[in-house]
Amino acid sequence: MPKDFDPSGRLPDFFVNAGTSSFTQFLTHVSPELLPGRRPLPPGLSADIAPHGTTIVAIATAEGVVMGGDRRATMGNLIASRDIEKVHPADSYSLIGIAGTAGIGIELMRLFQVELEHYEKIEGTMLSLDGKANRLAGMVRGNLGAAMQGLAVVPLFAGFDVSPADPSKVGRIFSFDVAGGLYEETGYDAIGSGSLFAKSALKKKYRAGLSTGEAIRFAVEALYDAADDDTATGGPDLTRKIFPVVMTATASGVHRLSDAEITAVAEQVVAGRMENPGG
Amino acid sequence: MAMQFYASPEQVQRDRSEYARKGIARGRSAVVLTYEGGILLVAENITTLRKISEIYDKIGFAAVGRYNEFESLRRAGIRMADVNGYSYDRRDVTGRFLANAFTQTLGAIFTETQKPYEVEICIAQVGSSPETDELYRITYDGSVMDEPGFMAMGGQAEAISNVLRERHDATADLKTALHLAAEALGSVGGENGQTRSLDSKQLEVAVLDRRRKGRAFRRIHGASLVTLLKGEQDVPEGDLGDVDAAPPQQATEKPTVSAAAEEQPAKAPEGDPAEPSDGVNGDGS
Secondary structure, eight states: OOSSOOTTOOOOHHHHSSOOSOHHHHHHHHOGGGSTTOSOOOSSOOGGGSOEEOOEEEEEOSSEEEEEEOOOEEETTEEEESSOOOEEEEETTEEEEEEEEHHHHHHHHHHHHHHHHHHHHHHSBOOOHHHHHHHHHHHHHHTHHHHHTTOOEEEEEEEEOSSOSSTTOOEEEEEEOTTOOEEEESSEEEESTTHHHHHHHHHHHOOTTOOHHHHHHHHHHHHHHHHHHOTTSOOOBTTTTBOOEEEEEETTEEEEOOHHHHHHHHHHHHHHHHHOTTO | OOOOOOOOHHHHHHHHHHHHHHHHHHSOOEEEEEETTEEEEEEEOOSSSOSEEEEETTEEEEEEEOHHHHHHHHHHHHHHHHHHHHHSOGGGOOHHHHHHHHHHHHHHHHHHSSSOOOEEEEEEEOOSSGGGOEEEEEOTTSOEEEOSSEEEESSSHHHHHHHHHHHOOTTOOHHHHHHHHHHHHHTSSSGGGOOOOOOGGGEEEEEEETTOSSOOEEEEOHHHHHHHHHTSSOOOGGGSOOSSOBOOOOOOOOOSSOGGGSOOOOOOOOOOTTSOTTSOOTTOO
């Protein structure tokens, strides 16, 4: 709640002044305690106190982008969750996936969603894709202190560029480092502990101008390979019917593959591996 | 020292009310009405500055009066709604909560400051059926009224309200509701009491669509507004415009050199600012 109570009942100045169009900046004035990375942590490493989420892959296609994430969260050697969701729509044309400390990642993602929507409502225009990526980089930077103590979170951001500089590149992917560095990736990228294997798998399969359908298949394949070699990444769970979350962002907006769609793809991939375990 | 004259509190309030009312009546009007598919917000507006806006998932905002004043209230509304939705849940943001905050603020401004805000505001919240829609009218002095499914603000609001009262039908479709809104707005302001016919360039139109999940606010502009106003056919739901966002500007190649490094166009040599040519120094000597 607002810091300085005004007995007149008027809204504090922060609310009514022209101020900023950024929700995060606004919160720093009004309720800084709602921001991730603003909380004092006890000294020492806190990496093992909360679950970690791992592998996210993103692939650029001819129509936009595809992003997929596995469903496992781990705490040390324990599986903390089998069905966590790490890929979400950031707004109507972009996707965000998170790896690292799950709690902070989910908070960062929620905040980022509000950030984009807030700008849209205040200004009446959507931020450019580069603008969205820059905002997210700033938010990751704000978490640097916590990251130094083991509560690191690194997002992967991808989206459909509604006004691209190069019409052949409508799907764009941005990766980040812990310090808030922002890097645009070409073609595909992966983050998290299984990303090494996922990227190697994609390296062999990826080519420019993939169709969305192919990219969905490759994303699930890459996640399978990551789960194959990384204990913190969960593979397709056929007994419980838990499959990766896969989303697309194209000219028609963001779309999450329905249970039936993703089940079909995942079962195909698993059947393929029965024949040829190497994919 | 200026002489302080005594003015009774009643007189002060009366003067302020009159001032605010006159200011609001000078502007163009806006109407808000429920229809079968949601809530329709229409403002007479020839500028690109907006009188109608999205606040939250099910909540819209319409205002008349002084632009700078209602714009700051609109921002405040969006900020409050987003803070609440972020700290609790999206379902916990209600029209009543916003109406309360606005009445408090407008009431305080009215009693405490020399100049009251010359604004009138509608907070509209769309429900699952016309009976559950909420329309709040908030006036310059902080009073708030629940409106019965339709309201007009600004300009000659009384006359416009009369047209709406006679013909408003909560079960009408979008086309019919828009025609009624345009006719009501056009029923005043013509030469010698004539009616006017408003076209798509003079209207700012948006709906809160009750069938949509999530953000219900959609602007209607361009071709779909022209089609609806002509009344030849209804517009398919998918064409109702996007959320409240124009696309960003076209991307350009990023510069690889500093903007400061670019060659300056040759300019006429300027005199030394420390030695002004008019012979007058900054310190008046």
